[in-house]
Amino acid sequence: MSTAHRAYIPTNAHSNQYVLVELKPSDEFYQTFKSPEACYDKLSRLFFRLAEDESLSNVHFIANDKLPVVRYHSEYYCFQTQKQMLFFYNPKYHEAQNAFIKPDYKARKIRLLFLATGSDIRANSAQFHRRVHRLIKHFKAELPDLPLELKVRDHQHLSYDLFARDKGHKETYAYKLRSLYARYEKRNCDLPQPRSELTYATVALPLSRRLKQNLKLHDHDYGAMYKRIETVFTDVCEKHGIAHRAFVANGKTPLVRNSQVDISEQNSELQKMSFDTTSDDAQQLSFYEDDNLVEAVNFIFVAGQHDCHERGYGRFMNRVHEALKDLTGDIKLRPEHDDLIVRFYQHISYIL
Structure with missing residues (x-):
């Protein structure tokens, strides 16, 4: 299990930020x-x-x-x-x-x-x-x-191919991935109290023809295929100490929320899942339908309060990277050919 406090991320990673303000x-x-x-x-x-x-x-x-x-x-x-x-x-x-x-x-x-x-x-x-x-x-x-009341949500994303090095992009940058509040505090950007922070990573894995063959999909038994992926996902998360996680294979867009604010629910397009990030206990959520073949499955890795070391999430993301490499090795992805886009999310919200 990784103990390094910095995560080495390809220099061709893409960064986004947006702020969403809601008035009811x-x-x-x-x-x-x-x-x-x-x-x-x-x-x-x-x-x-x-x-x-x-x-x-x-x-x-x-x-x-x-x-x-x-x-x-x-x-x-x-x-x-x-x-x-x-x-x-x-x-x-x-x-x-x-x-x-x-x-x-x-x-x-x-x-x-x-x-x-x-x-x-x-x-x-x-x-x-x-x-x-x-x-x-x-x-x-x-x-x-x-x-x-105006609800303010600041969202920041860092997206990159886990297999960038295998495709020839060798340059990396060492990120400590400090919490949003710590970064803003250092730059004299004071945020109102109370506020809520949420940090997590997601990966969407396309179910290609080759991957379905690797997973031995027979007679449209999608449930068995999902169960196989879910089992591997659970095993690698437990091996690398990732307590809060979700497996989503129902064709819906995953939304991660704090259980102190929101409950898990879904509609025709969105799958909201809520986690108690203050608890050290394992929390795994799974969403799939045995008779529904989707284009991609989603893996979600949620950081708990205990995952912020020296005010950063570098160690947490190193464990996510190791878990993903074990998972993709098990299902025989080809790093030099297949893309595996990791999205690292940091959210902070408050009422104004």
Whole structure:
């Protein structure tokens, strides 16, 4: 089991950051406007004006009750499904300003989405958060004089191919992967109390034809295949001391939450799973259907409070890497040919 406090991650890793702000408008709130459309128009104009003042160049006003999901991509795309808004972008180049509104509809949540832009996203994350925080305070001051809470969620991602070295990319950078609060504190970015932090890693493993052959899939017995993968996943997690984990093979997008705030639930597209990160006890969640063949299975590794050493998660991610290498060796992935994208997530949230 790894005891090193720094994780060596390929230098071609991609970094993303976004802040999502949620307002739950009441009927009384909507009644201060002529109509929901008038509400959205006034608030979106205010939002975009304040964003210009703070030089925030990739912002979105969302009033359709769809959950934003953000990913790195070399080209900019925005797709909508029934439950989600999928944003793909490269922070180095892409800027946007959009309002997504459902006509004749009272949104349960009005969301403000801020995507970080520029270079050195992690190094500049505290400065970006400060600018967003300042905007939110000005935005809230312009809202109707009613009891209102704005929920602020700061999301940061680091994504990379676990097998980058096997494909010829030898350069790595040693990350301590400090907690968001520790990084912000060092840069004099004070966050309100109470606040909640969540750190985890995910991997989506495509079920290719070759992999299904390796797993000896016969007669459409998908349940046996999932059980085989789940067993290997459980074994490698226990071997490397990863207590909080999940296996998702039901075709839904996994969402990780803190059990002190949210409960595990699902809808047609999303699988929410909640973990008690204050407990050292093993927590494993599994979601799959014996008669449903999905395109990819997801592995989730959640850090507990005990996994933060010297205020960083480098040791935790080293254990995740070792577990994944054992797992992929067991199912005979080819590192020089197959991609295995690891996404390291850090979230912090508070009420303003």
